[in-house]
Amino acid sequence: MGRVPVHEDRRRSFPGQPPEESGDPVDDDSPCLDRGALDWADNILGPLPLPSNKAISMPDARSRRVAARGRETGLSEARRRIPKRDSSWRRPSRRRVAAIRDRLRELYGRPVWKPHGHPIAELVRTILSQNTNDRNRDVAYSRMRERFPTWEQVRDAPPAELEDALRPGGLSATKAPRIQHVLEQLGEHPDLDWLASASREEALDFLTALPGVGRKTAACVLIFALGRPEIPVDTHVHRVGGRLGLFRPRASSEEAHDEMLAITPPEDAYELHLNLIRHGRAICRPRPHCLECELRRMCPAYRSGAVSGYMVPRQR
Numbered sequence: 001m002g003r004v005p006v007h008e009d010r011r012r013s014f015p016g017q018p019p020e021e022s023g024d025p026v027d028d029d030s031p032c033l034d035r036g037a038l039d040w041a042d043n044i045l046g047p048l049p050l051p052s053n054k055a056i057s058m059p060d061a062r063s064r065r066v067a068a069r070g071r072e073t074g075l076s077e078a079r080r081r082i083p084k085r086d087s088s089w090r091r092p093s094r095r096r097v098a099a100i101r102d103r104l105r106e107l108y109g110r111p112v113w114k115p116h117g118h119p120i121a122e123l124v125r126t127i128l129s130q131n132t133n134d135r136n137r138d139v140a141y142s143r144m145r146e147r148f149p150t151w152e153q154v155r156d157a158p159p160a161e162l163e164d165a166l167r168p169g170g171l172s173a174t175k176a177p178r179i180q181h182v183l184e185q186l187g188e189h190p191d192l193d194w195l196a197s198a199s200r201e202e203a204l205d206f207l208t209a210l211p212g213v214g215r216k217t218a219a220c221v222l223i224f225a226l227g228r229p230e231i232p233v234d235t236h237v238h239r240v241g242g243r244l245g246l247f248r249p250r251a252s253s254e255e256a257h258d259e260m261l262a263i264t265p266p267e268d269a270y271e272l273h274l275n276l277i278r279h280g281r282a283i284c285r286p287r288p289h290c291l292e293c294e295l296r297r298m299c300p301a302y303r304s305g306a307v308s309g310y311m312v313p314r315q316r
């Protein structure tokens with residue numbers, strides 16, 4: 001039997017898809033996705049998941065086996081905790097997640113995961129990164145460490161002096177007292193090295209109990225400093241992951257964290273996190289460049305037409 005051009009049929013099955021002319025010039029003439037690549041996407045991904053009330057209300061035998069097998073692990077715990085609240089979304093299979101990982105890897109490479117082993121430094125850097133870019137954050141961090149080489153000195157510094165050191169990072173009047181308040185919670189000699197051997201639950205509970213520290217900051221500390229598998233969901237990961245259907249499009253940050261952790265093999269956590277950010281910065285921006293995106297064949301937001309009103313060509 002000849003191969004059915006399923007990619008065209010599938011498009012028609014999605015409501016809201018903008019009308020297309022026969023031949024689909026967007027995909028067929030694309031310089032970045034040839035016919036072989038389209039077939040690859042069809043074969044690897046199969047049809048995009050459609051709502052299935054049966055699948056949502058009654059987990060199949062395999063799902064029950066997987067849940068039973070990993071009941072003691074944090075990942076399974078995260079998976080079980082997440083309610084399926086949106087009947088138009090289904091959790092992607094591991095195969096689908098792997099296909100997205102592989103396509104991102106082709107585009108952006110495979111980053112080397114080298115935890116630096118300094119959890120307090122990561123915690124402070126993450127606090128400093130709020131509402132600023134990486135360069136300004138790094139300038140502020142360096143100035144602070146030059147003036148106050150130890151964490152005790154940072155904690156005990158006159159607030160005005162610390163604020164002055166942090167000024168290049170923006171919001172220094174807010175960040176300086178927040179950093180000092182956090183350091184006050186870490187003992188006479190501030191230390192977070194013990195997190196390396198704590199359980200994941202214990203580590204997350206401790207970090208998120210610190211003033212002004214949320215789930216994303218805690219995840220940054222665990223993955224970047226200690227090499228523990230986490231996927232910090234920042235604004236890029238939240239936007240791109242939602243569009244790619246990795247979690248519900250309107251998922252809260254907390255839910256997105258749980259979902260990302262549940263669907264990502266630990267060894268892929270760092271790579272997927274960084275490459276989703278790279279894709280969010282380069283292509284899948286708030287107004288996405290879908291026509292140049294090599295993930296559009298596997299992107300529910302594009303295929304359903306949900307982002308069509310926001311698509312813009314890239315400035316050359």
Ligand code: SF4
Binds near residue numbers: 240284285289296301
């Ligand atoms: S097709 Fe568009 S919405 Fe989907 S991942 Fe690519 S840029 Fe983002």
